[in-house]
Amino acid sequence: MTPVISMKDVVKTYGSVRALDFFNLTVNPGEVHGFLGPNGAGKTTAIRVLLGLLRHDSGVARLFGGDPWADAVELHRRLAYVPGDVNLWPELTGGEAIDVLGRLRGGLDPKKRAELCERFDFDPTKKGRTYSKGNRQKVAIIAALSSDVDLLIMDEPTSGLDPLMEVIFQECIKEEQAAGKTVLLSSHILYQVEVLCERVTIIRQGQTVESGTLQELRHLTRTSVTAETERPAADLIHLPGVHDFSLDNGRVQFDVDTDKLGPVISEVAALGIRNLVSQPPTLEQLFMRHYGEELTAEELAEPEKEEVVA
Amino acid sequence: MNQFAGTGTLIRFILRRDRLRLPIWIVGITGFVLLFASSLPGIYATEADRQARADLWDNPIANLMRGPGYGLDDYTFGVMVAAEILLYVAVAAALMSVFLIIRHTRREEETGRLELIRASTVGSFAQPAAALIVVSAAHLLNGVLIATLLPVVGEDMAFAGSLAVGTGVAATGIVFAGVALVVAQMIEFGRGAASVSAMVVAAAFLIRAIGDVQGSVISWFSPLFWAQSMRPFVDERWWPLALAGITTIALVSVAFALNVRRDVAAGLVRPRPGKANASDGLAHPVGFAFRQLRGSLIGWSIGLIVLGIAFGSTIGEISEWIADNPEMAEFVAAFEGISLLDSLIGFLVLILAMLATGFAIPAVLRARAEETAGHAEALLSTALGRSRWIGSYLLIAMVGSAIVLLLGAGALGVLSAIDQNDTNLFWQIIGAALAYVPAIWLLIGLVSVFFGFFPKGLAVPWVVLLFAVTAGLFGDLLNMPGWMYNASPFEHVPELPGGEFTLLSIVVLTGIAIGLIILGVIGFGRRDLQSV
Incomplete structure (x- = not known):
């Protein structure tokens, strides 16, 4: 394939x-x-x-x-392309822009176009200059989705x-x-x-x-575990795969490498579980793991543009 | 006065953004005047030389192209400056105002940047006031430089005359700053506002042309006449400055009155709903480019037709003058090598051809604007190839400039033919115009090459056109050497009517032009698309 x-x-x-x-x-x-x-x-x-x-x-x-x-x-x-920042021609209406992009691509389905305008609550008769950011985005989305690609x-x-x-x-x-x-x-x-x-x-x-x-x-990420145990859980800190360990008033909180989750939970169970909350890794954490401590000043500054092209 | 809050900060901001642009305008305009004045003694060494030049230009053609010609009977170097170039220096000052004022008012509004500024503690008049103050100050500086330096570099140039030239140019510039400020309140798009303002400048040129040929009061309705009406170096009068002052105050008041009555980013006309679907033509690359250039094509067509009619209607005055002054006409004709009427028509067609280039260059540059605005990215990620996309703009520039030129020449031809009762003259004029088409295409080719290979250097074709215009209008006056003439594509065109028709030069020019155009398209196909 x-x-x-x-x-x-x-x-x-x-x-x-x-x-x-x-x-x-x-x-x-x-x-x-x-x-x-x-x-x-x-x-x-x-x-x-x-x-x-x-x-x-x-x-x-x-x-x-x-x-x-x-x-x-x-x-x-x-193919059809939807850019991140849609610039419309100020003198053309949104409907005209959809048609131009669709037809230059090789034609679009008028039925689907009408249906999408309806679904996205989009008025195609306004001039490009008068659309808000979201509505400009809809022009490119509708043009792309109503093309057969x-x-x-x-x-x-x-x-x-x-x-x-x-x-x-x-x-x-x-x-x-x-x-x-x-x-x-x-x-x-x-x-x-x-x-x-x-x-x-x-x-x-x-x-x-x-x-x-x-x-x-997800195998590469960590699962967050919060638990209350009958016996003190201080020894858990020494288990392989456990990170960011904290113990407060019988309430233990730590992250564990997802592939070590089984053995660690067995150990927790052996301490007598009163309450346990486990959160699956989210992509946020996945991101944080790659960029977490090392986000550069540039990335933190959140520039609007992806690259500088003069 | 809260409406002016923030003006000072915005003035500094404009000065920072235009720290290169403003000096270029000032040095360009002042430098041209000073260079011209300093080169005259070398070319016209004796009084007899100067007087011969004055006699050559004591006719309606000169009135049409250069102004009323005060003081021709004592043609000193100072009078030469006022009679031969002052009109064009005033036009340059007017255009400087148009471009700078629109850039800092309507253009800022259109892009949404003004919204950001107006959301801070800035009054509604601050932006137009700051633009007006900066541009007016630049014109005043221009005037001071001309007035103080002209007596230094020129020969026999009194301070009073120099002051009249300097203040006259500055006043003309400031009046047109007021014009542009009014237009900026009415037209929604920066591009359109600049075009309309430039049309006002063109109309002012025509009004004084008609007035000067007839020697009538009509000239006074054109601010472009006012600098010359001060009669620098002849017997200076200063009250036209008051006329300029009153006009400026009136225009600025109108602009501010319109400004308070409208929304930010709005024009005079409310936006109406448009078509929900694109027409078939719009979905074709040529149709799409045509839609974008349609307004400009119509504007230039009307402009050149009006100019052709204005030129044509002076033919009668000129042939009358030839009939009244047969010896003088013969003298001028002997100087030019061809009959006076032929020489005049050739010159008028040259002017039309240069103006048609004024449509052609921006037509191709529109593609560059589409590229940097990110519009080209959307179109070129469809099944539209790069060559077809840029080719559409090049095609419209080529065909459009030929149409614009032929319309202007046609109007001139019809009026001339009627006046001279000679149908042949119409075809001669059309032929003369057609001969200029390859020269226009050559400049389109130059734009194409820069677009394809050096898009950052796209100002170069403008410089070439500016040089060609200077050579065409002032080359003989400045005794320009042959090699400099040769740098202008318009000088390689057979001089028609009257001159010898050389097919070879037309074929060679066309060949080079098409070669350059294709080369540019190839270059564009090989470079990265540049968008924000």
């Missing part, structure tokens, strides 16, 4: 800045693939390389087995959408997946990726730091 997207050791530099640094990404047909990373990690650069808008310096990038730079036009017939590339598509619209967006993506489409969903909204994606790739400073199913990644 040929992957829909395959990037191997891709390097892209802007002068002395390495936006992608031997980056790897594989997306298989029919999967909704989460693409996670903090601001400025290189998500948008990777997507622009896939779209043939940027030429990478070295490594191999493949889209449907083709070259995203040389075969851009042919490949684009099979095999792949959807979405770069933080829901930024600016209200929670109600976000739920509708999630429904739409699930329908697309059910219809057999492949989706690459870049995000830093973790719960959205958790809800929609079976596999994720995490990028940081231009490098792939983790890639796999959520299941696989």
